Amino acid sequence: MKAQEKLQNRLNKGLHICVGLDTDKNKIPKHLTADKNGVLEFNKAIIDETSEYAAAYKINFAFYEEAGAEGMEMLARTLELIPDDILVIGDAKRGDIGNTSKMYARSLFDHFNLDASTLSPYMGEDSLSPFLDYTDKIHFILALTSNPGSHDFEKLEITSGKKLYQEVISKVNEWNVNKNCGIVFGATNLDELKENIKSFGDLFILLPGVGAQGGDLEGIVKTFRQNSNNNYIVNVSRALLYADSSKDFAKTSKRILLNYNQAIKNLD
């Protein structure tokens, strides 16, 4: 199934929460840490409890690569546990010269068989096109991120009067000829979302910053609704994964996810 179709099916059901599998072996419940496959067992339990109710998964390469080859094996085995009908984003913020980006794209899509990427725009179009050439995948390009450092470069005003991240959004719209582009847009400042939402066109929007980072879910949902835009997913990682360290941790994660889903539905 095309990535676009997988995501659209979930969005049509009113599902907008992306579960971030940033699994940190130091934060999983103690009863799992003794086992060398503890991370995998943790992921399996979370996936089993949430896969019906999530809009997508986002797997953060850093948390696996930290353990080298063994970690990457754990990433591959986690991916095997995820049902085929839900979008899985490989979050590694790629972007390099053409022949190198081609290799990273092969890694994400041919080796790990992921549905979507996150990309860094700094090096420009030819650093991204080897990814965008995968037309049945979705590519989320960093526009405005949710961290304090977004002031250093992303929010610089360029001579056209736009901010750098706004120029990125404009370029990504140009590059979206195959309807396979998206942007990352930080959810920590609602005013910025309101100010920019009309520029999103039909891009898919991935919003980090809700949960541990404090973004306002209700405000985000209302803003998209008011603009008749349903193409958004909101990532939650830590606040969903580590709320409970008992043996029932995954059921707690499910309850949190269902609460988010209900909060979104209540705004109908």
Next chain:
Amino acid sequence: MKAQEKLQNRLNKGLHICVGLDTDKNKIPKHLTADKNGVLEFNKAIIDETSEYAAAYKINFAFYEEAGAEGMEMLARTLELIPDDILVIGDAKRGDIGNTSKMYARSLFDHFNLDASTLSPYMGEDSLSPFLDYTDKIHFILALTSNPGSHDFEKLEITSGKKLYQEVISKVNEWNVNKNCGIVFGATNLDELKENIKSFGDLFILLPGVGAQGGDLEGIVKTFRQNSNNNYIVNVSRALLYADSSKDFAKTSKRILLNYNQAIKNLD
């Protein structure tokens, strides 16, 4: 040994060529491709012939990650073959929110025990500081890259009158309190190098673009000499690795490296 010391020792000997280990299993000599450890044998031969005469190695994660966990194992085993007294740059163009960057930094420096990173500046200071906190390592932050897409964002003029990449250079100089910062500055346009070299301060400079990408080595060396700046390394990957597909390929790579070194020396 500190990364800075490793690099300085080589620079003091007049060595400025960084050998890029972008090993593509489809480009190595045919007699090695049958063996599943062919990439490793290729790397071993190249390292054995070049380690005395190179300024540094740069290992490109993409070319290993493309084969997943197995590829990352090959990366780790390649690193074991490199003598401890030469700088090894882990080239993965990292940059993410703080807790994720921390994981990537652990991967590079604690797991793979590399000496240096390449980083993407887009997300700003707090996306880079988990790397910069490793003060005995060197961190090369993308400023101006050698690809056509550098026009899309890097060369945009910001309202201060500077170009975005020039603002990056200025910030990296501010962040260089521990003398562990560097920049990536594309070597394909000599005029840009001449125009900006005075802004480099005491940053370490990594210049891609010589070899397959056509940069002018002589012009680069002369420009640094004229500015009494010795803190630069010039990366060569494809032009050095794949010049010969016979069994003597590594001796050919050594000869090419020695030719580069001689060309630099001739400008004394």
